Amino acid sequence: MTDWYFANLVLIQATLTGLVMALSVQVPLRMGVFSFAGVGSYGVGAYAAALLVIHMQMPALAAIGLAMLLTAVIGLLLGLVIARLAGLYLAMATVAFDLIIGVVATNGGTFTGGSTGLYGVLSDFTMPMMFILTLIVLGLVILSEHGKVGRRVHAVRDDQQLAASAGINVRRYRLAAFVASGALGGLAGAMNVMVRSTIGPLDIGFGLIVLALTMIIVGGAMSWKGAVMGAIIFTWLPTLLEFVGKWQTLLYGIIVATAAVLLPRGIHGVFVDLTRWWQRRRREPVAPPPAETAPEPDLEPLMTGPTSGTASSTSLLGGTA
Amino acid sequence: MQELVSTISLGSIYLLFALGLSLTWGTIDILNFAHGAIFMFSTFTAYLVLGHIQLPLVAVILIGIVVGAVLSLLIQVLAFEPILKRARTKRSAEMQILIGGIGIATIPLAIAEEQTKSNPFGLTGSTFSVNVWHLGSVRITNIAVLTIIVGLLLWGATALWFRRSKQGLALRSIGVDSEVSSLMGINRRQLALVTMAVSGGMAGLAGILFTASLGAITPESGDILLIKAFAIIILGGVGSMVGVAFGAFALAFVETLVLTHTSGSWTDAVAFGLIFLVLLARPAGLFGRKEVRRA
Numbered sequence: 001m002t003d004w005y006f007a008n009l010v011l012i013q014a015t016l017t018g019l020v021m022a023l024s025v026q027v028p029l030r031m032g033v034f035s036f037a038g039v040g041s042y043g044v045g046a047y048a049a050a051l052l053v054i055h056m057q058m059p060a061l062a063a064i065g066l067a068m069l070l071t072a073v074i075g076l077l078l079g080l081v082i083a084r085l086a087g088l089y090l091a092m093a094t095v096a097f098d099l100i101i102g103v104v105a106t107n108g109g110t111f112t113g114g115s116t117g118l119y120g121v122l123s124d125f126t127m128p129m130m131f132i133l134t135l136i137v138l139g140l141v142i143l144s145e146h147g148k149v150g151r152r153v154h155a156v157r158d159d160q161q162l163a164a165s166a167g168i169n170v171r172r173y174r175l176a177a178f179v180a181s182g183a184l185g186g187l188a189g190a191m192n193v194m195v196r197s198t199i200g201p202l203d204i205g206f207g208l209i210v211l212a213l214t215m216i217i218v219g220g221a222m223s224w225k226g227a228v229m230g231a232i233i234f235t236w237l238p239t240l241l242e243f244v245g246k247w248q249t250l251l252y253g254i255i256v257a258t259a260a261v262l263l264p265r266g267i268h269g270v271f272v273d274l275t276r277w278w279q280r281r282r283r284e285p286v287a288p289p290p291a292e293t294a295p296e297p298d299l300e301p302l303m304t305g306p307t308s309g310t311a312s313s314t315s316l317l318g319g320t321a
Numbered sequence: 322m323q324e325l326v327s328t329i330s331l332g333s334i335y336l337l338f339a340l341g342l343s344l345t346w347g348t349i350d351i352l353n354f355a356h357g358a359i360f361m362f363s364t365f366t367a368y369l370v371l372g373h374i375q376l377p378l379v380a381v382i383l384i385g386i387v388v389g390a391v392l393s394l395l396i397q398v399l400a401f402e403p404i405l406k407r408a409r410t411k412r413s414a415e416m417q418i419l420i421g422g423i424g425i426a427t428i429p430l431a432i433a434e435e436q437t438k439s440n441p442f443g444l445t446g447s448t449f450s451v452n453v454w455h456l457g458s459v460r461i462t463n464i465a466v467l468t469i470i471v472g473l474l475l476w477g478a479t480a481l482w483f484r485r486s487k488q489g490l491a492l493r494s495i496g497v498d499s500e501v502s503s504l505m506g507i508n509r510r511q512l513a514l515v516t517m518a519v520s521g522g523m524a525g526l527a528g529i530l531f532t533a534s535l536g537a538i539t540p541e542s543g544d545i546l547l548i549k550a551f552a553i554i555i556l557g558g559v560g561s562m563v564g565v566a567f568g569a570f571a572l573a574f575v576e577t578l579v580l581t582h583t584s585g586s587w588t589d590a591v592a593f594g595l596i597f598l599v600l601l602a603r604p605a606g607l608f609g610r611k612e613v614r615r616a
Contacts, residue, residue: 032412034416081601082600082601085600085604087412088352088415088419089555089600089604091419092551092555092596092600093596093597093600095548095551096548096551096552096592096593096594096596096597097593097597099548099589099593100590100593100594100597103586103589103590103593104590107586107587107590206544209423210423210427213423214424217420246435247435249430249434250427250428250432250435252424252427253424253425253426253427253428253431254428255424256420256421256423256424256427257421257424257425257428258424259424260400260404260417260420260421261399261403261404261417262403264407264408264417
C-alpha cells in the first residue's frame, strides 16, 4: 500500500487539485451560473501563492489562505460586474476573464516570469495538509447540496423568478456562487503550485477549461460525486491509456462530445437513473397492467426541469425580461 | 495609410470567419465552438491535398469551402441535432451544445497536431503566388485584395439574403421564436442544415484566404480566432449583419493600433477585454436587437 502510494504520489496530488478545480466550476454550474471563472482563479491563485512563497518566504498554509482570499475577492468583484449576464453571455465573459489572466501572466515581465513562468516554489507544504484541505472544501460543498441550502440552490437554478417569489435572495446566491468558485479555484491553483513548484502561462490556458469541463460533464454536473468521479477518471485514464499514446487528446474529445450528446447528466446521472429504476421495480413486484404504468410521473421535477412545452407556456405567463 | 490597408484586409478575414458564427448563433441558437476547428481543418485538408498535386487557388478555395460545409453538416447531424432533440430545456440544450462543441473541436485539432507535430503548415503546393503591388507609398498583396473583395461581397450577399429572401425571413423568425415559426410551416431542420453548411463553408473559405495571405497557420490558430469572433459578434450584437461587419473592422483596427504601438503579445488581450467591456456596457451589442429571451 505504501509502495503504491509513493509510486503514484504525483497522480494522487493531481487528483486532489483536479477535484478542487472541477468543484470550482461545478459549484456555480449547480446554481445555474454558467461561469468558468474558477479556471481563471486557479491561475491567479497559483501565481499569488508562488509569489508569496518566493518573495516573502511565507509558510504554505498562510500563502494558500491569502491566495484564496484574493481569488474570493476577485470572484466577488467579477460577480458584481457580470452576474446580471445570463447563459452563454456569462460563459463567454468568464472564458474571456480566464484568457486575460493568461495574457497578463505572459506579459508580466520578471514579476510573473513571462512565458516561462515561475519556478522554484519550495515550501513546507505536506500531503496531510493537502488531504485535509481537500476534504474540508469537499465537505463544505457536500453540505451545500443538502438541507435548506441545497433546496434553495435547486430553486435558484431551476427558476429564478419562482425562487425570488419564495423569498430567496437570488442575487445573493448567485454572488455566493462567484465567491465560492473563486476561492475553490484559488485553492486548487495554490495547492498545485505547492506540490509542483512551478507555474507558467501554458498551465492555465484554454486546455484547463476543457479539462475542468471534461471532468464535470463526464462525471456528472449536478452532484459532488460527479466531480469526484470525473477527477479520478481523467487523472488516471492517461496512465491506463498509455497504449493510445499520442491519440489521447483525440480520445478525450470523443469522450466529451459523446458524453455531452448522450449522457448530459454524466456517469452520476446514469447511477441515479439506475437506482431509481431499481427502486421502482422493487416497489411493484407483480407486473401491473400496462395501461396504469404508462404515464409515469417525474419523481424529481426540480432535478430535471420542466419539459420544453411547459417551459414556453409558463414563461409567457411569467412575462418578458 | 499602410495601417489602414492592413486593418481592412485583416478585418475582412475576421468578417468572413465571424459571419458564419454569427449566422448560426443569431438564428438557430447554435454557438458552435467547433467553428475554429472547422476553419483550421479545412485548410489542413487543402494542405494535405496540395502535398500530392498542384492546384490553382480557385480549386484550393473550393476544397476549403466544401470541407468546411461537410464538417459543419456532420457536426450538426451527429451532435447538435441529437442534443436538441433530447434536451429538456433551452438552457440545458445551450450548455450541451457549447460543451459538445468544445469536445468536437479537440478532435480535428488533435489530428492536425499529430500530423504536423504542431508545426505551422501553409498552402505552398498551390500554383498561386503572392504578388505585392505598390500604390504610391502603400503596399498591398494580391491575396489581400482578393480577401477584401470576397469578404465584402459575401457579407453583402448574406445580408441581402437574410433581409430580403423568403429563407432569410424564415431564419429571422426562428431567431425570434422557433416554436411559433414551426407553427407557421417553417421546416426548422432543413433550414438549420442549410445555415450550418453556409456557416461551415464560410469558415473554410476564411481559412484558405487567411493562410494564403499569412503564409502558414498553426493547428491552434482556429481557437484564437474563435475567441476573436466572439468579441466581434458581442461587440456588434448577436444576429446583426451590420454589427458583425462593424465588429470585425473595429477589432482589426484596434489590434493593428496595439500591434504598432506596443511590444509583446498584448494584441490577444484586446479581444478578451473587448468582450468584457461590451458585455458590461451594452450586453445586446452596438447593433443588436434587445434580447427578448424567455425562460
